[in-house]
Amino acid sequence: MKQVKVLGTGCANCRTTVRLIEEVAQERGVPIEVEKVERIEDIVASGVMRTPGVIVDGKIVHAGGVPKREAIAGWLQAA
Amino acid sequence: MTDLALSVRRWPQRQPFAFLALAAAAWWLAYRSLVPLSEAMVALLPVERESHLGSALQFFFYDTPKVLLLLTGVVFVMGMVNSYFTPERTRALLAGRAEGVGNVMAASLGIVTPFCSCSAVPLFIGFVQAGVPLGVTFSFLIAAPMVNEVALALLFALFGWKIALLYLGLGLAVAIVAGWVIGRLKMEHHLEDWVRQLRSVHPEGEAARLTWPERIDAGFQSVREIVGRVWPYILAGIAIGAGIHGYVPADFMASFMGKDAWWAVPLAVVIGVPMYSNAAGVIPVVEALLAKGAALGTVLAFMMSVIALSLPEMVILRKVLKLRLIAAFVGVVATGILIVGYVFNFVLG
Numbered sequence: 001m002k003q004v005k006v007l008g009t010g011c012a013n014c015r016t017t018v019r020l021i022e023e024v025a026q027e028r029g030v031p032i033e034v035e036k037v038e039r040i041e042d043i044v045a046s047g048v049m050r051t052p053g054v055i056v057d058g059k060i061v062h063a064g065g066v067p068k069r070e071a072i073a074g075w076l077q078a079a
Numbered sequence: 080m081t082d083l084a085l086s087v088r089r090w091p092q093r094q095p096f097a098f099l100a101l102a103a104a105a106w107w108l109a110y111r112s113l114v115p116l117s118e119a120m121v122a123l124l125p126v127e128r129e130s131h132l133g134s135a136l137q138f139f140f141y142d143t144p145k146v147l148l149l150l151t152g153v154v155f156v157m158g159m160v161n162s163y164f165t166p167e168r169t170r171a172l173l174a175g176r177a178e179g180v181g182n183v184m185a186a187s188l189g190i191v192t193p194f195c196s197c198s199a200v201p202l203f204i205g206f207v208q209a210g211v212p213l214g215v216t217f218s219f220l221i222a223a224p225m226v227n228e229v230a231l232a233l234l235f236a237l238f239g240w241k242i243a244l245l246y247l248g249l250g251l252a253v254a255i256v257a258g259w260v261i262g263r264l265k266m267e268h269h270l271e272d273w274v275r276q277l278r279s280v281h282p283e284g285e286a287a288r289l290t291w292p293e294r295i296d297a298g299f300q301s302v303r304e305i306v307g308r309v310w311p312y313i314l315a316g317i318a319i320g321a322g323i324h325g326y327v328p329a330d331f332m333a334s335f336m337g338k339d340a341w342w343a344v345p346l347a348v349v350i351g352v353p354m355y356s357n358a359a360g361v362i363p364v365v366e367a368l369l370a371k372g373a374a375l376g377t378v379l380a381f382m383m384s385v386i387a388l389s390l391p392e393m394v395i396l397r398k399v400l401k402l403r404l405i406a407a408f409v410g411v412v413a414t415g416i417l418i419v420g421y422v423f424n425f426v427l428g
Contacts, residue, residue, distance in 0.1 A: 049202050
């Protein structure tokens with residue numbers, strides 16, 4: 001089970017990012033657990049400066065803008 | 080998708096330089112044919128060219144493609160330039176920088192670093208945490224939204240390069256001086272307590288290593304995002320502008336927005352601050368006001384205060400700044416904008 005965190009203060013881009021990640025995970029049959037981090041204190045503490053940011057299994061993989069589908073598939077595939 | 084369509088779509092990635100050269104040539108040709116096309120379109124319609132409606136329509140048919148074309152070109156190029164400057168890299172460049180030099184660098188980097196006001200708070204804290212001085216951080220935060228590619232492209236499209244350059248220079252000056260003044264005020268203790276308690280981080284910022292095809296892709300992506308978002312505002316703005324252009328008598332604005340009215344500049348700033356719009360929505364209206372005799376300084380002050388100071392942004396910043404620091408920020412920037420307005424009206428006008 002991959003732990004995915006999406007960091008963002010609830011803007012449209014962050015919601016789109018969550019939806020995309022869930023879609024891609026379902027397509028590829030990768031079990032994931034998505035957590036939305038919306039408190040500004042928590043976002044900042046993680047070290048992300050641009051939202052939406054994405055953290056997979058504790059590693060920052062993306063910051064700023066909606067990620068591409070291919071990129072998401074890449075993060076989910078990497079062991 | 081067919082193989083042919085796919086190979087056409089991938090072509091810019093396979094031959095980036097050929098694509099850039101061809102795109103630039105096509106863009107230039109389109110730009111050169113704007114005036115004849117707009118006249119031809121009005122000529123096709125059953126209206127008198129010299130009538131109010133004809134004049135308004137010609138303005139609309141000429142301005143809309145011109146503005147969109149310039150905007151697309153500039154946003155594409157800036158999307159590629161932006162790919163060299165991530166906020167992380169900018170932060171590393173600014174960390175530990177002395178005030179003065181730091182303010183100048185921060186304001187300049189504010190132009191080229193991709194910035195979205197929704198990320199203003201994490202970015203602000205990220206900077207402060209890495210040891211970027213407060214005043215330098217503010218220089219960045221003021222310049223980033225105010226002197227952006229959309230504002231510059233629109234000013235260039237509608238008023239020419241001199242005014243675009245003046246706006247660039249004065250916008251930078253406001254950001255540099257305002258940030259420096261805020262630094263002098265020593266207001267670090269007016270950050271919210273939880274911000275001051277954050278542990279400091281060592282900034283790392285390696286250059287993003289992208290290939291040319293990836294940078295072209297970044298250009299396309301910012302065109303999709305930015306032009307895709309702002310075009311309705313531009314269309315609405317130009318339509319309003321066209322209406323004013325065709326129907327409101329020349330010099331109508333001169334009486335209350337002309338340069339003899341000394342109170343017009345402060346009034347423009349006071350009206351502009353609570354308004355929240357991006358450059359795209361404001362500028363076409365601004366053009367129409369100018370055409371009817373409003374003074375340039377007054378109009379620019381209005382535009383700067385709409386873009387640089389906005390109520391929603393204050394609400395977001397309140398999470399990290401105490402009220403007095405926000406008040407100082409608004410006061411200093413508004414004063415800078417006022418000075419810009421007066422300089423335009425009385426010195427240059």
